[in-house]
Amino acid sequence: MPALDYPPPIQRLIAQLRSLPGLGPRSAERLALWLMQVGPLRVDPLARSLGLLHDTVRACDECGFFIEKDADCLLCTNERRNARLICVVEQAADVLRLERSGAFQGMYHVLGGKLSPLDNVTPEDLRIDSLMQRVQSLQAEEVILAVGSDVEGEATASYIADGLSGLGVSVTRLAQGMPAGGALDHVDELTLFQALHGRRKIG
């Protein structure tokens, strides 16, 4: 007799949950059992949302942020935004963070990740070609590379800066330094180095 296991539908669900980012084997099992326990009234709405997700939402062909299937992109079609200024970010979530800061009124371009040879992410996997085309069609004056300042982010920024050279566009990077409200003993040495290096004259 084979070893006892969960019924196949639960085994299948555990395997699928385990393939989601951030869920290990134990948390996938715990989540599946929790879903069994809470009953269909809690599970069915989630199943429906997932099933409808790609039928109701898509990425904007221009900026890569998400929009409802038949809607216009609120960012790309907003004429009060400066179309000569393009801010390049890794993820759609970064667009929301920058919008909440209120500091940017230009166009966005979501790459969909960052270059990472270890994870097999090459330039072809990112929306870099479409960025080059957009820079030209929008006649952009400045491209702000708001990608992360980790190793992969820096590599991605260099790669894009190389590609943009010769297009007559100014390429910038976010300032690096002390976080707002941060004390010296809360930041790492590299951040301190960069904050010192980029110091501003105030008097």
Add this chain to the structure above:
Amino acid sequence: MPALDYPPPIQRLIAQLRSLPGLGPRSAERLALWLMQVGPLRVDPLARSLGLLHDTVRACDECGFFIEKDADCLLCTNERRNARLICVVEQAADVLRLERSGAFQGMYHVLGGKLSPLDNVTPEDLRIDSLMQRVQSLQAEEVILAVGSDVEGEATASYIADGLSGLGVSVTRLAQGMPAGGALDHVDELTLFQALHGRRKIG
């Protein structure tokens, strides 16, 4: 103009994912964006598994372990198992763990949790009444309380032991002591205390 946010279907999915155990606001958002990025070929099978879960699987009315909707319980209907011996566990996952140990050949009874006043889990929320009925209908000789040895587990064990007193059944608890292969510097003081207290004569 309202602040920019994800389209409603994504907002809804994030809210639903956030209500799952073990997922905070940030991991729910990250997971939703990942699901958008991987496309329907990865998401739709998960949506189907979730939607079918409660149509294809149910908990056995007797032991509480999961079985396919129209199938008999492999545990309760197995005549080679000792029906006079009932092992009480918190979760269905505990049944699998005990089965894999190969140390138990009796019946199981899944409580569905443990008593926890802070989380509003009362005796009525657990399968305790059905345990009392089963002890009598199976004419059980021993009930092994294999619930956890944390505070809530101990409270649950005491509560059940009280309820079983007078039914003429022997009530036992799992042994506590050193884990297999464990060195003294890897276990906490309470475990050491209990291991010392329950020491066995071997020579």
